[in-house]
Amino acid sequence: MEATIPTQYAVQIRVTPRPGILDPEGETIGRALGVLGYEGVSDVHAGRLITLRLAAEGADAARATAREMCERLIANPIIEDFSVQVEEASAGEAR
Amino acid sequence: MRFAIVRFPGSNCDADCERAVVEGIGHEASYVWHKSTELRAVDAVILPGGFSYGDHLRAGAIARFSPIMPAVIEFARAGGPVVGICNGFQVLCEAHLLPGALIRNRGLRFRHVEVTVRVERTDTVLTAACAPAQRLRLPIAHGEGQFVADDRTLAALEADNRVVFRYVDARGEATDAANPNGSQHNIAGICNEAGNVVGLMPHPERAIASLLGSEDGLVLFRSLELSVAGAVTGSST
Numbered sequence: 001m002e003a004t005i006p007t008q009y010a011v012q013i014r015v016t017p018r019p020g021i022l023d024p025e026g027e028t029i030g031r032a033l034g035v036l037g038y039e040g041v042s043d044v045h046a047g048r049l050i051t052l053r054l055a056a057e058g059a060d061a062a063r064a065t066a067r068e069m070c071e072r073l074i075a076n077p078i079i080e081d082f083s084v085q086v087e088e089a090s091a092g093e094a095r
Numbered sequence: 096m097r098f099a100i101v102r103f104p105g106s107n108c109d110a111d112c113e114r115a116v117v118e119g120i121g122h123e124a125s126y127v128w129h130k131s132t133e134l135r136a137v138d139a140v141i142l143p144g145g146f147s148y149g150d151h152l153r154a155g156a157i158a159r160f161s162p163i164m165p166a167v168i169e170f171a172r173a174g175g176p177v178v179g180i181c182n183g184f185q186v187l188c189e190a191h192l193l194p195g196a197l198i199r200n201r202g203l204r205f206r207h208v209e210v211t212v213r214v215e216r217t218d219t220v221l222t223a224a225c226a227p228a229q230r231l232r233l234p235i236a237h238g239e240g241q242f243v244a245d246d247r248t249l250a251a252l253e254a255d256n257r258v259v260f261r262y263v264d265a266r267g268e269a270t271d272a273a274n275p276n277g278s279q280h281n282i283a284g285i286c287n288e289a290g291n292v293v294g295l296m297p298h299p300e301r302a303i304a305s306l307l308g309s310e311d312g313l314v315l316f317r318s319l320e321l322s323v324a325g326a327v328t329g330s331s332t
Contacts, residue, residue: 079196
């Protein structure tokens with residue numbers, strides 16, 4: 001039996017404040033946009049984007065590992081939601 | 096009586112805590128590096144303030160996985176007094192020893208002011224020497240001290256009397272104006288169910304002599320002393 005060679009995946013993790021949790025950063029950005037004269041702006045939220053490369057045996061495995069990383073460290077489920085996007089990294093691509 | 100003060104890379108209130116223990120209440124304090132895996136024979140553990148691991152990701156999020164933390168968690172579960180001050184409070188929340196979370200202050204500003212807090216219960220390891228509803232003048236110094244929890248957790252905290260300190264005004268009222276960071280219900284500190292793990296945002300270790308502007312922090316260190324003495328003699332009620 002052949003050993004499986006892990007594939008490199010580009011993982012994007014988006015962490016956003018949970019709805020209902022105060023988001024002082026989003027509120028402040030929204031206020032500043034108002035000061036600049038932008039009208040009709042509402043629901044501004046600020047989150048965080050984390051990108052990483054992950055060697056895994058298949059996209060499902062990569063996704064499962066990334067979700068586990070989020071639950072354990074990258075997001076705090078009390079105040080944050082997260083979403084994970086996984087795609088096969090093209091060879092030689094830096095980011 | 097021996098106090099352990101855990102040092103994370105970025106802790107910066109460790110020496111103040113040591114002074115508070117040694118000079119404030121006349122006991123021994125030893126530093127425990129975050130890479131240690133054991134606390135040895137100590138009577139109480141303090142997680143000091145600072146910016147552990149540069150506050151990267153979230154305040155306290157990385158410190159929570161330090162090699163020393165399993166020993167701290169075990170000590171807490173066995174009933175040992177554990178106090179988290181400021182960044183230490185954030186670490187306790189991230190480690191799920193305390194519920195809720197501490198997010199950016201309302202208004203995004205780092206707040207460095209003296210506040211008044213009201214002691215909400217006197218049967219915790221940190222408030223055993225306080226008078227009921229005693230008001231303390233203590234400094235705060237934080238950018239991420241806004242206590243938040245979901246409605247159910249918040250209701251449970253109130254129902255179980257687990258709010259230990261609340262920001263109040265000069266008349267002792269928990270008003271919005273007295274709330275320096277937007278914390279829900281003006282919460283400045285909470286405890287676990289047993290009352291042996293307490294986290295608070297204000298810095299009692301910076302208020303141990305009138306020269307520092309306030310000595311109101313001393314009563315909290317005396318409370319720790321009282322709690323440990325009570326546990327040792329088994330006369331705790």
